[in-house]
Amino acid sequence: MPWKGGTLRQFFRNSGHLIRLAAVLIAGLCVFLLIRTALIPKAFGKYGHYSPGALDVIRQRPVSYAGQDTCVMCHDGEAKERASGRHAHVACEACHGPQAAHANADDPSAHKPRLPDVANLCRRCHEKDAAKPAHFPQVVTAEHSGGAACNSCHQPHNPHL
Amino acid sequence: MELSRRDLITIGGKLLVLASVGAAFEEITGAAPPSEAYKMAEHWWGMIVDIDKCIGCGNCVRACSNENGVPKGYFRTWVERYEVENVDGRQEPHVESPNGAIDGFPPSTRQDVKSFYVPKLCNHCVDSPCVQVCPVGATFVSPDGVVLVDENYCLGCRYCIQACPYGCRYLHPEKRTADKCTLCYHRITQGLTTACCENCPTGARQLVDFKNPKDPVHEFLRTNKVEVLKPYMATGAKVYYKDLDGSVR
Incomplete structure (x- = not known):
């Protein structure tokens, strides 16, 4: 059916294929963001290309020589x-x-x-x-x-x- | 209730959007808690080594091993004995380090050669080759100038071990991650010196803080002939040797 303008309802009905495509893209983007958030440690990149949490982990090592x-x-x-x-x-x-x-x-x-x-x-x-x-x-x-x-x-x- | 395919996709889509918004919010607000007394921005750590004081006793190697649980046969610091022979005007150095000098050295009796001890450790380079080659950001220079390894991030690919011009890294035999001198980061961040410097009986090695204007390092650098190892590699090494012989590599 050719596009003739008109109501919003008609617009949505006629561009359904585009909207479905957009939905798939947005869903894909969301999946990407979810995985990225889960994999990258908190505050990564605060001081450089590494996880600042590593500094705290290294600092927690017990001391053997009291000094x-x-x-x-x-x-x-x-x-x-x-x-x-x-x-x-x-x-x-x-x-x-x-x-x-x-x-x-x-x-x-x-x-x-x-x-x-x-x-x-x-x-x-x-x-x-x-x-x-x-x-x-x-x-x-x-x-x-x-x-x-x-x-x-x-x-x-x-x-x- | 009958659930059509369309409804399922709609609900799934809504859930996904909600979850990712939540995750993004968590990422922004759930940052790491602020750290306490030690301020990284106020320090820039390095070390000075006085060749003329080192007696090759191996105290530093034993101290490092005890303090950091270094696996047997691996070394974060070690001592080398140089015996430089003059062969037809050429300087030929013979270098030995029996078991990293963890039990010291058998006495050398050769009087015909120039001999001396050189303690070695990670140079905590500013432009560190090991950091540059790490493909995952597991090794890094901390804001206070210490080259460290994030064990949870390291893949064990060994690029950094190959890249270090000083041979200061090894693959930990159990953890299977790159391991190296941390400049006793757990000690220096609470006001102690490193285990090797604490236990050096002659004061041949000293931890220094370049950002502390009262640190003796400034006078040391001004008044002595100091060198770093392999200066031509432009690594920005922060372990300064006093009176280093030209034959040392």
Whole structure:
């Protein structure tokens, strides 16, 4: 039937095929938007082409090394002893290992740190090695102590004799 | 009630429009909650490494491994020992890093070579090749200058591992996603230093904040001969080495 103008009703009846096509397109667009919303994380692109939620996830990782300032809160005797010697800038956990579990526990004595393995610990830093900077104190342990443990002469917190 | 095909399509269409409007509304209003004390815009993290202080003890490697649960045999930071031999006027470096130096090094006794230790880690580049090649936006430079990986987004395609000129990335053997140094992001955002810097006995490596005007890094950069690794690649590396030997790659 040729188009002759006239009422709105006639217009809709005559362009039904176009309206159906438009409806299909709109439905397709809606499906696309739905899927897109479901797949893209919230606030994606806030700082760049990534999900800012990832920053919070990474920040939630638990800490293992409590840090120098935490140790000296309680162990001020050791801290004072160390501060006057050449180990003043060596952090507690550099020798004693990660102690966040000990520091954060309600009862720290329940998470008592193990004593460091002196035979390996001192040697890792102080064994004579040509690649170490010359100003760093080094010894050939086999000749230096004759097999005796380092801490039988040196105080580890303040390593004078 | 008899439901005609036309009615079904009409109802379906209405439902779809409603649902997508709702979803769009949720997207606009349901943004992430504002974060607390730590302000990313006020920091720009990097690291300085003093070659002349590194003794190759491997404390940083062990600390990193403990702090971040790095799988055995993989390293987010490691230490290399360079022994540079002079062969007919040419500098020939021999590099070794036994098990990433997690147990330190066996002592070197060669006096005829120039030898020194070089700690390595992710350089947290500003124009990072690893970020550029990621096809899905899983790795990125955070607003405070740390290159991070979104584990939930990473496909494990390994493009970034190939792209990193410093070899700082690996595929996590269990998660099957790219993994790397986070500059201890969980520590530095709560005021602690990184595990490697905390445990370095000689202060050879130090975490620095370029946006903090009081940070010692500014004087360090002004008064020392500093270099980054592979400067010709223009990665914008933020790990600065003092007195780096020309043979280090």
